[in-house]
Amino acid sequence: MTRQPLRLAILEAERVLAAAGVASPRTDAELLAAHLLGVERTKLMMVPLVDPPVVRELEELVRRRAKRVPLQHLTGTAHLGGVTLNVGPGVFVPRPETELLLAWGLALLEGVESPTVVDLCSGSGALALAVAHARPDAAVYAVEVGPAALSWVRRNADQQVAAGDTPIRLYAGDVTDPTLLMDLDGTVDLVLCNPPYVPEGTPVPPEVRDHDPHEAVFGGRDGLDVVRHVVGCAARLLRPGGGVAIEHDDTHGGSVPALLSARRVLTDVEDHTDLAGRPRFATARRAQPQS
Template sequence: MTEPRPLLRAAADRLRAVGVASPEYDAGELLAHVLGTTRGQLLLLGDIGPEQVRRYDGLVARRAAREPLQHLLGAAWFRHVEVAVGPGVFVPRPETELLAGWAVDQAAAVAATGRTPVVVDLCTGSGVIAKSIAHEVPAARVHAVELDPPAHAWAERNLAGTGVELRLGDLATAFEDLVGEVDVLVSNPPYVPLEAWESVAVEARDHDPHLALFSGDDGLDAIRVIARRGLVLLKPGGVVGVEHADAQGESAPAVFSAVGRWAEVRDHRDLAGRPRFVTARRAHPDPESPASVGGWDA
């Protein structure tokens, strides 16, 4: 029989030695998973049996090989929801919760006027942003699209019973039936430059789908598509929010500014003070301007 404290200490030391960013946290989450309890309850437990120690050692070995913690647990928590994750789908990151919170606030503001918010999540991956919005703004009509079939299968599982309308398709062409009707457009697209391959964390590089990570030489290809597609899908006055890399705090907003017809383009920082996502509002047509002749659709 083994006490939890030395077991946790040895596991954390093992994870720290190979460069895992949060060794104590990961060691605790894995042991709690094996024992069917919470991390906060671990030190209140008695001795751990040999079979449980064996299972725990196997999970720690896999984490030391840089398999994502969430894959080992089978789930990821995000804001107020949980989603199943594993091979074939991008693992949600905590910093994306800020973008989701922004989208929740925007949808809630529309709902407060008595209208039904129409929300679209492009590149939905596991479906976590769409699920969060549907959970926190029940009045919203939430739609999501994913191009990669394995990721779409995870999203289908995670969004079952939520009311979110999920599609398999390309962000550049999806939702022709919603043209000009969307209030809030949100996306955590691929944004890693191809040249940044070596700088990507091992967990992401070796286990997240490359389709969810890389987006052209400068990492902005998908964001350029969203900046154009947003003008088609959003109603005048509708808003878009898009996550980007911390090195893209100027270049991502510049994409929207270059396209034109976007107002209130601004960047937002995460809790660590790093540039994290850009937002913009589709400008209302000016009846005096030539651009308004023949309508305002892109």
């Protein structure tokens, strides 16, 4: 059995993915090869030759990726804040842009001992688990309504506990419920949320259209159906000085800050851009009581 150069297999994979319209064909080809070989992407150069069965397996993964199956569904994992998450059909795949929202939240918690954190619309549990990983002293609540997504959160939470992280507290709940987590009213240091926010009818890539749950992506006609409830829930949950960060569509750079500003108890409203300079998430603080 003649071994074959991995470099040539990756070049062919890149060609196939580029022809299929995949946005980052070289990166995806290398990540699929690294997944298959069980090595870091940066270590691929240390595997110059592979057996023909490995090439065939890579070709099969590339064929599926060329059909726009999400890369993360093929590898089975996604990453956020130093945490590796299991993902697949039935749950929203975390995006790199959410790292910025996470960083804002963790910065807010600096100097706060044993903070209480709530992750609304938790999906795979990405934000909740990333906070628990970074702040083992935190009490972290993850709220999710979708049965399929809840099963992914439980799996990820169990994995993180096995890895030594602090357990999170998982709630099957709907952010539109005005009694959600009522026992925490006025006590929460940080509320994070990556809700469904894409306006209905907006064209999205096949990976999103065909594989992310529709209810985790689209937020009604203007994309704000769920966000409006998130703002109200956060205003109720936060303690004075506590903060909220809500990811949003790049068309919401004015509307989400306006929703936050409309709540008299919220102050210091700001909008933040992603690495491409697009409006991406809005933040606010719960006002301190007047002395």
